[in-house]
Amino acid sequence: MNGTQRSTKSFLSDLISFIDTNFRTVADREHRAIAGLSMGGAQALRIGLHHLDQFAYIGAFSPAIDITDTAKDYDRALANPGALNQQLRLL
Numbered sequence: 001m002n003g004t005q006r007s008t009k010s011f012l013s014d015l016i017s018f019i020d021t022n023f024r025t026v027a028d029r030e031h032r033a034i035a036g037l038s039m040g041g042a043q044a045l046r047i048g049l050h051h052l053d054q055f056a057y058i059g060a061f062s063p064a065i066d067i068t069d070t071a072k073d074y075d076r077a078l079a080n081p082g083a084l085n086q087q088l089r090l091l
Contacts, residue, residue, distance in 0.1 A: 008047055012054065030089075035059030042066070049077035049084075056089040 041063030
């Protein structure tokens with residue numbers, strides 16, 4: 001497992017669990033967003049687009065997308081734009 005995979009796993013299991021335990025949240029995908037600026041924007045896209053079962057909103061502000069990773073990170077997620085639009089409330 002590489003660093004990106006480890007950080008994604010930690011984000012999805014540890015951080016979301018911590019937030020839902022310690023703050024007043026509605027803990028379902030319809031009420032959950034992920035967003036970030038610069039490198040965080042790229043991470044928000046990568047995590048959000050690959051985990052649509054957990055996020056209905058994705059915000060990427062000036063995402064620092066590594067062009068060499070674009071195909072492997074986003075091609076599968078963006079392969080069916082119609083289905084993606086039906087799953088997301090906002091991108």
